[in-house]
Amino acid sequence: xxxxxxxxxxxxxxVKKGIRTLRLDKREAFLTxxxxxxxxxxxxxIIFDAETQSGSSSASQSVAADATTWQKPATSMPxxxxxxxxxxxxHLCFSPESSEAELRDAIIEAxxxxxxxxxxxxxxxxxxxxxxxxxxLITPSGVCKGRITADDLLVIDLNGRVxxxxxxxxxxxTSEQPMHLEVYRRRKDVRAVIxxxxxxxxxxxxxxxxIRMDVIPEAAVAFGxxxxxxxxxxxxxxxxxxxxxxxxxxxVLLIRNHGALTVGRNLDEALxxxxxxxxxxxxxVFAQLLGDMxxxxxEILDAIARINEQARAAR
Numbered sequence: 001x002x003x004x005x006x007x008x009x010x011x012x013x014x015v016k017k018g019i020r021t022l023r024l025d026k027r028e029a030f031l032t033x034x035x036x037x038x039x040x041x042x043x044x045x046i047i048f049d050a051e052t053q054s055g056s057s058s059a060s061q062s063v064a065a066d067a068t069t070w071q072k073p074a075t076s077m078p079x080x081x082x083x084x085x086x087x088x089x090x091h092l093c094f095s096p097e098s099s100e101a102e103l104r105d106a107i108i109e110a111x112x113x114x115x116x117x118x119x120x121x122x123x124x125x126x127x128x129x130x131x132x133x134x135x136x137l138i139t140p141s142g143v144c145k146g147r148i149t150a151d152d153l154l155v156i157d158l159n160g161r162v163x164x165x166x167x168x169x170x171x172x173x174t175s176e177q178p179m180h181l182e183v184y185r186r187r188k189d190v191r192a193v194i195x196x197x198x199x200x201x202x203x204x205x206x207x208x209x210x211i212r213m214d215v216i217p218e219a220a221v222a223f224g225x226x227x228x229x230x231x232x233x234x235x236x237x238x239x240x241x242x243x244x245x246x247x248x249x250x251x252v253l254l255i256r257n258h259g260a261l262t263v264g265r266n267l268d269e270a271l272x273x274x275x276x277x278x279x280x281x282x283x284x285v286f287a288q289l290l291g292d293m294x295x296x297x298x299e300i301l302d303a304i305a306r307i308n309e310q311a312r313a314a315r
Contacts, residue, residue: 006030006031007032007221008032008034008038008272010035011035011038011042011044012093014044015044019044020043020044021044021045021047023047024046024047031046032307033218033221034218034221034222034272034276037272041090041268042090090268091109091267092106092109092110092266092267093266093268094129094267096132098132100131100137100155101150103129103131103137105150106129106266106267107127107148107150107267108149108150110194110270110271111125111127111145112146113271114127114194114274115144115146118199119196119198119274119275120145120196123142123143123144124145124259125194125196126138126145126176126177126180126194126195127139127145127192127193127267128174128177128192128193129191129192129193129266130184130191131155134157135155135156135157135163136157137153138155138156138173138177138180139152139153139173140154140172140173141173141175142171143171151166151167152167154172156173158181158184158185159181160173160177160178175234176235178236179195179239180193180195182240182247183247183261183263186247186248187247189265190263190264190265191264192264192265192266192267192270193262193270194262194267194271194273195259195260196259196262196274197259198259198281200281200282201226201260201277201278201281202257202258202260203281204284205254210226210228211223211226211281211284213225213226214295215293215294215295216283217296218280219280220301220304220308221307221308222273222276223252223273223276224250224312226250226253226254227253228253228254229242229253229254229256230242231256231257232258239255243255247261249312251263251264251273252273252274260274260277260278262274262277
């Protein structure tokens, strides 16, 4: 019997419905690694039926889409109280109705995490989010994203005009704002954009000219593919031109010899995409240095292709 695949988006939707615990049957469904990470991050407990656990203690397989369809295990299992995090404290998981203050907190948190994780260094990179009034909250140019404050951020409209200046009048919106604005024009589902000069991902783009998707299954499921744009002059409208056709179908892409662009429905998704891209790229770089790489079997690649096709159809 074929298994049903579930992604991190399914986990997020369940948590938004107030679901805290899932009882699952390993034989009927499969949970991707991204979904496992999202469950752990959002405090969703996954419990396998006792007769299907087979000694596995990892919450790594399967989800039911509707709480009314869950089956209790034949052998009663006592449920211990679980301490769940206050989801409102995860600033990165904002909603379309989040206030400007909440969005400012989200950008500051994303910048801090990216800087501490080595995903943004010096004053490189930029972050933006879509506000509920249709304007864009964006980071300034020339400021370290790990040390900015909420007052350093600016508000611009979709034409790039400054609607609200930073507390420091000398701070201007990032010079990469044309690229951010192009994303919001092309993708109505996107509310967060991160641009960063990743080391390993950029190295692969510069040398190999691609990020391989036939080696690490989690990468292939998460990204489908990671396209690389034509050359474009940084800090100009050329970057917007370069991503125009690609961003419609991809949440992650690379600007050739420049850096990465990741997007999401919120900064949690955009940052996870950024982190995963660099982690996958680092693994590929080390694998190439160590020798010949083993590619995934055809049947796994075909199964992944079906998962990605289902995900595209569900958008």
